[in-house]
Amino acid sequence: xxxxxxxxxxxxxxSGSGVGTPDGMPADSPHPRMGFFTDTSVCIGCxxxxxxxxxxxxxxxxGLNFTAMSFDNSGGLGADTWRHVAFIEQRASVGVQESxxxxxxxxxxxxxxxxxxxxxxxxxxxxxxxGEFRWxxxxxxxxxxxxxxxxxxxxxxxxxxxxxxxxxxxxxICNGCGYCVPACPYGVIDKREDDGRVWKCTLCYDRLGEGxxxxxxxxxxxxxxxxxxxxxxxxRADERVRHLHEAGIDSARxxxxxxxxxxxxxxxxxxxxxxxxxxGLPPDPVVTTRDLPSMWRxxxxxxxxxxxxxxxxxxxRRR
Amino acid sequence: xxxxxxxREGIRGAHPGREALTGAVSTLDGHRRDHPSRRRVRRxxxxxRSYYDKPVLNQIVWEPRDIAGYLFLGGLAGASSxxxxxxxxxxxxxxxxxxxxxxxxxxxxxxxxxxxxxxxxARFVNxxxxxKWTSPMSVGSWILAAYGPxxxxxxxxxxxxxxxxxxxxAAVGAAALGPAVAAYTAPLICxxxxxxxxxxYREMPFVFVGxxxxxxxxxxxxxxxxxxxxxARRAAVLGSVxxxxxxxxxxxxxxxxxxxxxxxxxxxxxxxAKILTVAGAAGALLGGRNRAxxxxxxxxxxxxxxxxxxxxxxxxxxxxxxxxxxxxxQRQRLxxxxxDAAISAAKxxxxxxxxxxxxxxDS
Ligand code: SF4
Ligand code: SF4
Numbered sequence: 001x002x003x004x005x006x007x008x009x010x011x012x013x014x015s016g017s018g019v020g021t022p023d024g025m026p027a028d029s030p031h032p033r034m035g036f037f038t039d040t041s042v043c044i045g046c047x048x049x050x051x052x053x054x055x056x057x058x059x060x061x062x063g064l065n066f067t068a069m070s071f072d073n074s075g076g077l078g079a080d081t082w083r084h085v086a087f088i089e090q091r092a093s094v095g096v097q098e099s100x101x102x103x104x105x106x107x108x109x110x111x112x113x114x115x116x117x118x119x120x121x122x123x124x125x126x127x128x129x130x131g132e133f134r135w136x137x138x139x140x141x142x143x144x145x146x147x148x149x150x151x152x153x154x155x156x157x158x159x160x161x162x163x164x165x166x167x168x169x170x171x172x173i174c175n176g177c178g179y180c181v182p183a184c185p186y187g188v189i190d191k192r193e194d195d196g197r198v199w200k201c202t203l204c205y206d207r208l209g210e211g212x213x214x215x216x217x218x219x220x221x222x223x224x225x226x227x228x229x230x231x232x233x234x235x236r237a238d239e240r241v242r243h244l245h246e247a248g249i250d251s252a253r254x255x256x257x258x259x260x261x262x263x264x265x266x267x268x269x270x271x272x273x274x275x276x277x278x279x280g281l282p283p284d285p286v287v288t289t290r291d292l293p294s295m296w297r298x299x300x301x302x303x304x305x306x307x308x309x310x311x312x313x314x315x316x317r318r319r
Numbered sequence: 320x321x322x323x324x325x326x327r328e329g330i331r332g333a334h335p336g337r338e339a340l341t342g343a344v345s346t347l348d349g350h351r352r353d354h355p356s357r358r359r360v361r362r363x364x365x366x367x368r369s370y371y372d373k374p375v376l377n378q379i380v381w382e383p384r385d386i387a388g389y390l391f392l393g394g395l396a397g398a399s400s401x402x403x404x405x406x407x408x409x410x411x412x413x414x415x416x417x418x419x420x421x422x423x424x425x426x427x428x429x430x431x432x433x434x435x436x437x438x439x440x441a442r443f444v445n446x447x448x449x450x451k452w453t454s455p456m457s458v459g460s461w462i463l464a465a466y467g468p469x470x471x472x473x474x475x476x477x478x479x480x481x482x483x484x485x486x487x488x489a490a491v492g493a494a495a496l497g498p499a500v501a502a503y504t505a506p507l508i509c510x511x512x513x514x515x516x517x518x519x520y521r522e523m524p525f526v527f528v529g530x531x532x533x534x535x536x537x538x539x540x541x542x543x544x545x546x547x548x549x550x551a552r553r554a555a556v557l558g559s560v561x562x563x564x565x566x567x568x569x570x571x572x573x574x575x576x577x578x579x580x581x582x583x584x585x586x587x588x589x590x591x592a593k594i595l596t597v598a599g600a601a602g603a604l605l606g607g608r609n610r611a612x613x614x615x616x617x618x619x620x621x622x623x624x625x626x627x628x629x630x631x632x633x634x635x636x637x638x639x640x641x642x643x644x645x646x647x648x649q650r651q652r653l654x655x656x657x658x659d660a661a662i663s664a665a666k667x668x669x670x671x672x673x674x675x676x677x678x679x680x681d682s
Binding site: 067069070072075076077078086088149152153154155156157158173174175176177178179181182183184185186187188189190191195196197198275277278279280281282283284285288289291292294295296298299300301302303304305306307309310311312313314 | 379398408443452505506510511520522528549554642
């Protein structure tokens with residue numbers, strides 16, 4: 001498909017209505033909506049997704065630092081970090097880190113890779129001897145919101161909704177006004193200082209067009225990152241949560257799955273093992289443009305007050 | 320002192336799992352601000368959890384000088400045009416003249432600031448590539464594109480005496496668009512996820528037009544002869560009252576998110592704004608017919624308006640930089656929703672004819 005065609009359609013497809021199309025899809029798309037389901041309960045924190053993303057998208061390095069707080073060295077999402085693996089260490093039951101937890105009935109047994117192995121630390125000790133400790137790891141990414149604030153506020157139309165229902169910046173149009181940066185309720189999109197424009201995850205728009213899955217999902221060794229049709233992913237996620245709850249892991253919950261939440265549901269959603277804010281995610285994000293009609297009304301009233309007020313100053317006695 | 324022995328069978332007597340604290344830098348106290356999974360508790364502060372105390376939002380990339388300066392200049396220009404047109408129509412040429420020049424100068428400065436703040440200034444015209452109602456910046460660009468030339472024509476015709484009729488018409492046109500120029504900047508900043516801006520979206524337009532009227536009134540007082548400046552003095556007083564009242568309401572309604580308006584650098588700016596504005600308004604009321612008092616009060620009003628804009632801007636910056644302003648209100652909202660759901664479920668259960676959940680329902 002000609003790129004120009006998509007662009008010509010871009011400004012009209014998602015503006016106008018206040019908060020975008022109800023289901024986060026352009027009206028005339030021949031494709032189903034695609035997305036990510038990131039199941040953090042199987043993430044091993046290997047950062048293969050971060051690396052694959054950088055490689056494929058030629059994202060510049062984002063600082064070779066230690067954050068001095070955990071194994072997290074990229075800190076958070078930004079112009080040069082489109083996948084970010086969060087590391088959280090907690091004094092909590094280790095149970096969730098046993099491999100194979102929540103496997104559906106009838107699933108194949110774990111494969112023995114024939115690796116030299118040791119007992120897991122603490123296996124020899126009794127349960128009461130073991131320390132309470134768990135590691136939460138989660139690969140964060142742009143949520144490709146159904147009602148995307150970044151897209152709504154972009155004055156140039158550089159941000160647009162693709163035929164896959166994802167949200168992408170056209171780098172040849174963005175003029176670096178920076179409006180989308182504070183508009184995003186998740187802190188995803190950011191400005192690359194030496195370049196002047198904003199950058200974020202494209203859900204590998206170029207790969208999708210060729211029928212390939214995004215680089216991060218392809219690289220993920222545990223299938224913590226799953227790519228697919230959003231409807232199918234949602235069904236799969238529901239089942240996964242059910243299995244985890246049956247296995248006694250009550251803290252498992254889905255984040256961004258609900259199409260009725262403040263952003264109309266995320267195109268990239270998550271299974272978390274603790275409250276969202278622990279992972280640096282907002283607990284109840286709302287697309288800011290939901291209130292925009294009211295903002296315009298208030299601004300209109302204020303403008304009328306200004307006009308009337310200054311007019312009134314000319315009435316009265318002349319002195 | 321070591322309590323462990325290294326033997327052929329391994330280490331004996333060590334209790335690493337019991338003694339070692341979880342967390343990579345637990346030994347480097349002071350390097351780490353907070354334990355990620357622990358609730359942050361400070362005196363008088365709400366409890367909340369966060370990811371190493373890092374902000375949820377990405378930080379505002381706008382330069383304060385450019386964008387807060389733009390908020391101030393845009394307001395000054397818009398309200399000046401309205402005052403100038405009124406002065407024109409009521410035959411106060413010495414009030415109209417400086418205000419027309421002010422409008423042109425301020426709008427030129429504000430557009431320059433806007434362009435300067437772009438990451439790609441050469442692509443400024445992309446602002447007029449589309450018109451999107453969902454983007455106050457897009458709407459504002461079109462407003463500026465219409466207003467700028469009108470304000471310019473009014474000022475140039477005034478200065479040169481060329482085409483006076485057209486100049487007057489342009490001045491009226493600029494006055495019609497002026498309030499939009501002054502007011503749209505409120506939705507501009509409120510239509511973001513920045514807590515201290517978004518939560519104030521109802522009052523912010525009134526704060527901004529009040530501040531704009533005070534600034535334009537101040538400019539009129541400072542530049543026009545006192546005999547012609549009465550409308551400017553009234554505009555200054557009205558604007559100051561509106562701004563102060565709207566700010567008061569906004570801070571009271573916003574709850575904990577109002578904190579940046581009272582604390583830190585932004586709080587200092589807001590206090591300075593209040594003092595300058597109130598003093599300027601008092602000067603306009605009491606000593607407006609004195610040339611010197613008028614000039615000083617006018618300058619105070621202009622400075623007050625600028626402080627308001629820089630204060631509001633830096634309050635937004637502060638609220639985006641601290642996760643508590645994002646997490647606490649959202650958490651509260653969630654809890655309230657949960658309670659509401661529980662209450663309505665209980666009510667539904669109480670009013671339902673079915674005797675209990677165990678009984679199978681026929682319908
Ligand atoms: S998460 Fe942020 S950057 Fe991504 S689509 Fe939503 S608003 Fe835009
Ligand atoms: S920085 Fe670029 S993508 Fe973001 S709102 Fe401005 S023009 Fe649109």
